[in-house]
Amino acid sequence: MDFDLPLISRHKASQKNLSDIFSPLNHFVDHSITKRHISSQIDLELGFNIKQTEEILQSKAKKLLPESQFDQWGPVLHGGAQTWIGLDFQILQTSYHDLKAMFEIIKPKAGERVIDLGAGYGRIGVFLHHFYPRSEFLGIEIVKERVDEGNRLLRTLGCHDKKLAAIDLDKMGELPEGDIFFIYDFGSVTHIKKVLEMLKHTPRRLLVVKGQIARQIMLKDEEYGEGLKVKKLEDVYIY
Numbered sequence: 314m315d316f317d318l319p320l321i322s323r324h325k326a327s328q329k330n331l332s333d334i335f336s337p338l339n340h341f342v343d344h345s346i347t348k349r350h351i352s353s354q355i356d357l358e359l360g361f362n363i364k365q366t367e368e369i370l371q372s373k374a375k376k377l378l379p380e381s382q383f384d385q386w387g388p389v390l391h392g393g394a395q396t397w398i399g400l401d402f403q404i405l406q407t408s409y410h411d412l413k414a415m416f417e418i419i420k421p422k423a424g425e426r427v428i429d430l431g432a433g434y435g436r437i438g439v440f441l442h443h444f445y446p447r448s449e450f451l452g453i454e455i456v457k458e459r460v461d462e463g464n465r466l467l468r469t470l471g472c473h474d475k476k477l478a479a480i481d482l483d484k485m486g487e488l489p490e491g492d493i494f495f496i497y498d499f500g501s502v503t504h505i506k507k508v509l510e511m512l513k514h515t516p517r518r519l520l521v522v523k524g525q526i527a528r529q530i531m532l533k534d535e536e537y538g539e540g541l542k543v544k545k546l547e548d549v550y551i552y
């Protein structure tokens with residue numbers, strides 16, 4: 314049977330209010346697998362069609378390359394960029410628990426614009442919509458299907474000052490204006506290096522970096538150096 318997935322999920326978030334959906338974040342959780350599991354439940358209740366969208370991307374990639382070359386599925390579909398098609402997307406997103414801990418330190422002010430470089434489905438935008446509604450959000454993401462799904466959900470939630478744009482970061486000459494920039498290792502070492510160079514000349518209040526690749530590059534660069542570790546979180550630093 315053929316059915317319209319976006320239609321099925323359109324009313325999910327309104328059946329339960331957002332405070333209820335995000336209530337598991339009121340309880341402290343220490344383990345990354347549990348955080349990921351709770352995040353995936355929250356995504357389902359919000360009405361995110363992540364699994365379905367990833368399956369569509371995988372089937373497009375399988376037509377071009379066999380299963381044995383799954384690490385090339387992302388690059389073959391997205392002009393050489395590593396978009397990790399074929400991996401469980403929950404692993405690639407920052408959990409809602411970690412976002413809560415991170416933004417309690419960042420404290421975005423009313424009107425401040427948060428920019429996520431390599432934004433996936435724009436989970437950060439949805440999180441900010443509920444917890445910091447007066448902030449703005451722009452997520453830059455190369456995979457158009459992820460962008461479309463993230464924007465669909467944000468519109469469904471009635472959110473108009475937070476959105477995603479389908480852009481290849483490697484092709485940008487300069488970054489958009491923002492107050493708080495966030496990077497969680499994306500694409501490749503070369504792409505991350507290029508964006509970190511651009512960020513040196515981009516006015517901002519804060520740069521928040523997650524992941525070992527960016528961390529190693531920054532430690533070797535005296536303009537960045539150590540940064541400030543976010544307590545409670547494994548691999549998040551603020552510059």
Ligand SMILES: C[S@@+](CC[C@H](N)C(=O)[O-])C[C@H]1O[C@@H](n2cnc3c(N)ncnc32)[C@H](O)[C@@H]1O
Pocket residue numbers: 394395396397405406407408429430431432433434436437453454455456459480481482483496497498499500501504
């Ligand atoms: C690790 S995920 C991070 C998701 C999100 N920032 C979070 O923390 O939940 C990295 C994302 O970067 C995207 N990406 C990879 N190369 C890119 C590029 N050149 N331009 C824009 N996005 C890219 C991938 O498709 C993937 O969705």
